[in-house]
Amino acid sequence: MNHIPRTRTVVSCTLLVTALGAGVTACGSDGDPLSARPYDAAGLISFNGPTGAEKRADPDKPLEVTAKSGEGRITDVTAQDSTGRYVAGELAADGSRWHSTSPLAANAHYTVAVSTEDEDGAPGRKVLTFDTSKPRSKKRLGVTFGPDAGEYGVGQPITAQLDQEIKDKAQRAIVERALRVDSVPAVPGSWYWVSDKELHYRPKEYWPTHATVQVHSNLDGIKISDRLWGGKSKALKITTGDRIEVVTDASAHQLTFYKNGEQIEQIPVTTGKPGYETRNGVKVVLEKQYFVRMRGTTVGIAEGSSDSYDLPVYYATRVTWSGEYVHAAPWSVGSQGYANVSHGCTGMSTSSAEWFFDNIRAGDIVKVVNSNGDPMEPFGNGFGDWNVDWKKWRTGSALTNGTPDGPAPGDAVRLQPTAV
CATH class of the missing domain: 2.60.40.3710 (Immunoglobulin-like)
Incomplete structure (x- = not known):
């Protein structure tokens, strides 16, 4: 629907409001008043922020922009500080009022771009700037x-x-x-x-x-x-x-190594024996250590007992802070591919462990299936984050649906209106 602008806009040149508040003149491409740039909307809106350069806004108080009754309506407001942080806000359905819904930063410089329409539908625009005061607390x-x-x-x-x-x-x-x-x-x-x-x-x-x-x-x-x-x-x-995913089948005693969805290696392994079963679920590689001295006492096994051990271990890839690794276990080669005899780690031959060590990095995925062990803890013992399904993960966010407020990062404040 076409609207006929007010008399003040029906001219071939229109006053532009720049970010500095200074006026410059520009002509439409063909003299058509409908091609004119937005007029200065200063007379249509009121703003609760400071008007003098010597004044600073209280960051504890919300921003509010109001359209003057009978003069038109607000169509959009974008508030942003000098570092690019947006202020979330709500615009009334009738365009009469916009107010901020997220806090302002202290000791910051803000630009507020207000778009309007008068009662005839002519577009208007006003860019406001102000500073906020310093925070009251030093904490x-x-x-x-x-x-x-x-x-x-x-x-x-x-x-x-x-x-x-x-x-x-x-x-x-x-x-x-x-x-x-x-x-x-x-x-x-x-x-x-x-x-x-x-x-x-x-x-x-x-x-x-x-x-x-x-x-x-x-x-x-x-x-x-x-x-x-x-x-x-x-x-x-x-x-x-690359996308590295390792799947260890504890019942089949096999570790399968995938790279970008393609199987590139399968290694016979041994996992945790009864009473020390390897945890099921998805783990994330925490670190790699060429040499680790492993002692049973660090996981609660009494020294001198039948399960006690004190071993030099090479090519150790760590997946839990409690001591679960994928590592070389030359002492159990005869059981690898056939039986589970470890105290919870995934053991393999030295040559296989060296290959694994050279082809894995922190952040890669190591998943254990078909073990009788407990499920991997989501938190506190490494990164079990992927064992939490997405719906439940979203409930751990303090924001509604886990979505940040405010405009998308690409929605920049346009300080100089362009011709239409």
Whole structure:
């Protein structure tokens, strides 16, 4: 439906509002008033933020933009600080009012772009800028991301370790909303609160092969509680390699090694004997150690008992913090492929263990099936994150459906309107 603009817009040149608030003139391509750029909407809206450069907004107070009664309506509002952080907000169905629903950052510079329509349907635009005051409390929340920068397998979760406990759900939502994970190619994912001080992030499925994953915190200057504000945190970047999946069938005594969906090796193995059965489920490689001295006393076996051991072990690939490895076990070669005789580890010949060691990396997937052992713990003993189904994983997020608020990262504030 075509609308005839008000008289003030029916001219061949129209006043443009730039990010600095200065006016410049520009002509439409053919003099048609419908091709004119949006007019200055300053007279149509009111704003509760500070108007003078010497004033600073209180970050505790929400933003509000209101359309003047009978003058038109607001069609869109985008609020963003100088670091690129968006402010989530809600626009009334009739376009009469927009207000922020997420907290502002303290000591930050904000740009608010307001799009409008007058009662005749003519588009308007106003860009507002303001600064917020410094936080009242000096207490800051720090976040340390893991793992270390580098290349990992497609099963590697991202971790966020907080230096203070966050128990309140609303405060958790503020923290989680500010922890951003971006991957190329992009895949859906979500945070899970493992404890009051630790979060894990994983995609719905494994990471894509040869992906780049970047993690950063937008918490700096964000109010979490009356006595706690977000602090600065170091960003993290990791990449993924090929998709390596290892499946150990404890009943068949065979380990099968897959690379990008193709089986490339099968190795006879032995797993945990009765009473020491290997855990079932998906584990993620934690680290590789060329040499480990393994003692039964470290897993609760009394020294001198029939099950006691103290052995030098080579080519050891660790999958749990409690001591489960895939490693060389030359003493059990006769049982490999036929019987389970270990204390929970997956043992193989030295040559096979060396090959495995050379072709596996931290973050790769090691899955055990058909064992009589307990299921792998989701948390606390390594990365059992993939044993939690996606629906349940989403319930571990403090945000609704695990989805951050606000515009998508690509929705940038356009400070200079373009001709139509």
